[in-house]
Amino acid sequence: MTTPVALEPDAVLSAARGFLGDRITTNAAIREQHSRGEDSSPPTLPDAVAFVETTEEVSRLLALCHRHEVPVVPFGAGTSLEGHVNPVRRGISLDLSRMTRILEVNAEDMDCLIEPGVTRQQLNEHLRDQGMFFPVDPGSHCTLGGMVATRASGTNAVRYGTIRENVLGLEVVLADGRVIETGGRTRKAANGYDLTRLFVGSEGTLGVVTKVRLRLHGIPEAMSSAVVQFETLEGAVRSTIEVMQMGIPVARIELLDDDMMAAAIAYSKLEGYQPRTTLFLEFHGSEAGVQEQAKAVEAITSGHGGAGFRWATDAEERNRLWKARHDSYWAGIAAKPGHKALTTDVCVPISRLAEAILGAKSEAKELGHFTCIVGHVGDGNFHQMVLYDPTEPGALERAWDMDKRIVSRGLDLGGTCSGEHGIGLGKREFLEREHGPEALAVMRSLKQALDPKGIMNPGKMFRN
Ligand SMILES: Cc1cc2nc3c(=O)[nH]c(=O)nc-3n(C[C@H](O)[C@H](O)[C@H](O)COP(=O)(O)OP(=O)(O)OC[C@H]3O[C@@H](n4cnc5c(N)ncnc54)[C@H](O)[C@@H]3O)c2cc1C
Structure with missing residues (x-):
């Protein structure tokens, strides 16, 4: 330091x-x-x-x-x-939270230009009457500048991609005050180094994003949600793998394990559900397409012990379910009053998802940790919240140790230490293990070239 x-x-x-x-x-x-x-x-x-x-x-x-x-x-x-x-x-x-202007919406090209302090909720409110929406939806009230900087995603990524796939271009102020524009308005371009992708996920360590050009999407003709509950965690994970391998174009497929579902039922007052491992799904498309997808998923889930497949086409019920899903982070913390949570963010190839989740859950139980899992499982990404009592000596260190075990298992299975939350301070030690020293040296040279005095968010991403 x-x-x-x-x-x-x-x-x-x-x-x-x-x-x-x-x-x-x-x-x-x-x-x-x-x-x-x-x-x-x-x-x-x-x-x-x-x-x-x-x-x-x-x-x-x-x-x-x-x-x-x-x-x-x-x-x-x-x-x-x-x-x-x-x-x-x-x-x-x-x-940057006061830079909240929506500068352009181009309905014909389905893109927009915004300032970085705009939130996705504000953007979607603005777009609602124009038949378009912006799909990337972290479960927090965050800014689009922050989402670009952390390479964020959310429940819709399985169909619409993460922020990376939805950013067309940026305006960036470099460490010395120079202003550059990256990318453009076209859907494709083969025009030199991809500086947009360099700044997406750079966590404020290379420059400050001051404008973002985003892709927009048409609101689908039909949308429906479904909830299905399982006897076992394995049944839910295997169902997810099969849905993805069959190429069913689900818009969302999210898993809550039994502990997280119990927490969500209590926190969001979800009536009529059991505290069992649950998949929340959403289908987008034409009326017929949505029904066809739901039927195919129902058949798969029932083959893995899924029961009580429930449809919700009514917008109010759908919103209630997805609000409960989005509030699951707070529900997890509320499950143990006075506790805090460390949240992991492992992402693995979909074929290794069962080993990653089942192994991590049973190891946590063996070591005496209370954990609950919520996962963007269609992407192979899950968050295992490790709850700890901050007043108990050594509890935070034990939680960190558990966090490391979960990440290590994910890396051993060919995964990454972070699917969407980023590196910051918490995942720096895994960066070299994941990429190797040579790739890390290239990252450091990029940092050195763009921020030679090291003033941009120092101490993050790399251990200096
Ligand atoms: C309840 C809860 C649920 C969450 N769910 C998800 C989820 O589903 N998916 C997900 O991806 N994340 C999730 N997150 C994490 C978090 O919301 C995201 O990382 C989000 O993208 C951070 O945005 P922010 O505006 O809060 O950024 P901040 O926290 O303010 O900043 C994040 C990083 O971006 C940098 N930064 C911010 N703005 C700029 C800018 N304009 N230019 C350059 N750098 C900038 C900062 O320096 C910092 O390094 C969740 C968090 C909570 C609390």
Whole structure:
């Protein structure tokens, strides 16, 4: 760790006040709000928080910080789960949540241009009357800039892809204040290095995203949800593998294990369901197509012990079910009052999903951990929440140990340490194991080329 930067009455703070006024602040409560995300790493106070409103302000502030070698940590909504926004080297937390303009919606080409502080909920509200939607849906109230930076996904990724597949281009302010545009409006392009993909998932370590051009999708003619409950976790996982291998184009296929389902029933007041492993599904398409998909899935699930396949075509019931699914993170934490959770994010090739989930669950039980699982299982991705009592000595360390075991099993099965949450602080040790030293050296050279002074979100992604 380098020495923390003392900003007040540093040249950066007074110069930045010249163009940001009181939108750059050292207020203790605001610094506290920017000291961490939704994770278990210890908080660090930034020296100041800057609320920017334009690309020009971001550019001027970065040029200033670059000159004075002051760390900058971009901040969207602070919902990330791996210590991403924790300003471990202090400096400035750069809050983009006020950049919320929707600049263009091109209905004919089905794309839009937005500022990074827009949330997917705001975007979908804006698009609703135009017959289009944006499908990438993390279960949090996060910003699209944060989603780009973490390479986020959600329940719809199995059909519509992750944010990576839905970003057409970006405007990025580089560490020294230069502004570049990447990508474009066409659906395909073979025109040089793909800088858009470089910044997607870069976690604020290479530059600040100030505009995002997104692909949009048409609202399907018909949508229906289904819920099916299983005697065993294995039955639900095997059903998922078969649905995917058969190529049934489900829009969503999400798993809640028995412990998570019990938590969801209690938290979301879901009546008429048993605390058993459950698959939540959604089908999109024509009326006939949706029925055909549902029938095929029902046949597969009943062959693996799935019972009580329930349809919900009514929008209110569908929304209630999916809200319960999206609230499962909070339901899991509420399952043990006073506890906190570490959340894993392993993703494996679909053929190895059963080994990954069943092995991780039984190992956790053997070691005396209470865990609950929610998974975007159609993508081979699952989150095993490890609950721990923060007042019990050594409980957090034991939870971290369990987290490592789950990730190691995933890597041994050809998977990745993170399907969607990213590396941040929490998964840095796995990056080299997953990619190898040579690939990591290439990543470090890219970082060095774009941020030679190391001011952009230092301490994240790599162990320096
Ligand atoms: C209840 C809950 C459910 C969740 N479910 C999911 C899920 O289903 N799928 C999923 O993928 N994630 C999920 N997450 C994690 C989190 O919501 C995502 O990682 C999200 O993309 C973070 O967005 P944010 O706006 O909160 O970003 P922040 O947490 O503010 O920042 C995240 C990272 O992005 C960087 N950053 C932010 N904005 C910019 C910008 N404009 N330019 C450059 N860098 C930037 C930050 O420096 C940081 O490194 C969940 C979190 C919670 C709490």
